[in-house]
Amino acid sequence: MRLYTYLFNGEERVGAERGGYIYPTEFGSMLDAIRSDEIRVSYENGIAVEKAEIYAPIPVPQRDVICLGINYAKHGAEAAQYNKEAFLREQPFAIYFSKRVDRAVAPGGIIKAHSDITERLDYECELAFIIGKDALDVKREDAAEYIFGYTILNDVSARDLQTRHKQWYFGKSLDGFTPMGPCIVTADEVAFPPKLDIKSYVNGELRQSSNTDYMVFDPAHVIAELSAGMTLRAGTIVATGTPEGVGMGFDTPKFLKAGDSVVCEIEKIGRLENTVEA
Ligand code: MG
Numbered sequence: 001m002r003l004y005t006y007l008f009n010g011e012e013r014v015g016a017e018r019g020g021y022i023y024p025t026e027f028g029s030m031l032d033a034i035r036s037d038e039i040r041v042s043y044e045n046g047i048a049v050e051k052a053e054i055y056a057p058i059p060v061p062q063r064d065v066i067c068l069g070i071n072y073a074k075h076g077a078e079a080a081q082y083n084k085e086a087f088l089r090e091q092p093f094a095i096y097f098s099k100r101v102d103r104a105v106a107p108g109g110i111i112k113a114h115s116d117i118t119e120r121l122d123y124e125c126e127l128a129f130i131i132g133k134d135a136l137d138v139k140r141e142d143a144a145e146y147i148f149g150y151t152i153l154n155d156v157s158a159r160d161l162q163t164r165h166k167q168w169y170f171g172k173s174l175d176g177f178t179p180m181g182p183c184i185v186t187a188d189e190v191a192f193p194p195k196l197d198i199k200s201y202v203n204g205e206l207r208q209s210s211n212t213d214y215m216v217f218d219p220a221h222v223i224a225e226l227s228a229g230m231t232l233r234a235g236t237i238v239a240t241g242t243p244e245g246v247g248m249g250f251d252t253p254k255f256l257k258a259g260d261s262v263v264c265e266i267e268k269i270g271r272l273e274n275t276v277e278a
Contacts, residue, residue: 072242195212
């Protein structure tokens with residue numbers, strides 16, 4: 001299923017797409033849909049996807065998003081070149097950090113520039129997976145059963161804040177820094193582990209082009225490792241890191257400017273386009 005959160009009869013509703021139309025389910029919230037045993041769709045009262053007002057699939061995450069840092073080797077190299085002190089490290093273990101999301105930015109929505117506190121605004125196209133049932137002590141071989149589905153997340157980052165404060169939390173968590181969407185593709189539609197082309201464009205220029213198969217630590221590793229000590233509740237969002245090609249990775253860094261269009265694309269999920277606040 002391709003599940004959207006969208007405006008239906010004046011209210012937020014979860015809908016399922018078929019043939020270019022979104023049809024309402026009984027659920028007003030994606031978190032309720034995730035926790036339910038079954039998502040039923042009547043395939044009546046459809047709205048064309050391009051005409052629908054679409055929100056981020058989980059507009060208000062219940063908890064901070066769990067993020068993987070430096071989870072593609074080539075992105076590790078470009079980050080270390082940008083700032084050795086902040087990013088150069090041996091990496092026998094996964095790097096985890098969190099990202100606060102006050103409200104996730106909808107497809108087509110605005111990335112806030114926060115130009116009063118940052119001059120180094122950057123994009124990170126990432127595959128995110130959503131936990132489908134509470135996970136504790138999950139074995140690697142069972143991890144796939146705990147994934148509800150996948151979406152695209154742009155881990156917008158203020159590089160100056162990210163590096164200045166050592167912990168990445170503040171520089172990743174500003175309001176309007178988490179575009180997400182356009183939909184959640186349920187796990188049954190994606191082979192595991194996911195091997196999906198992942199790309200980003202700024203003003204039409206291809207910046208990132210990789211495949212999620214190049215992840216250092218895959219979703220099964222992450223679920224097994226974290227759930228060995230912490231309960232991952234249903235609805236938890238995990239952003240799996242970004243490949244090379246972010247703005248700070250260029251010899252002359254290409255940070256985002258007011259009015260820039262940023263497109264994140266992942267095979268089988270779709271396209272998430274947002275504009276930097278002008
Ligand atoms: Mg990231």
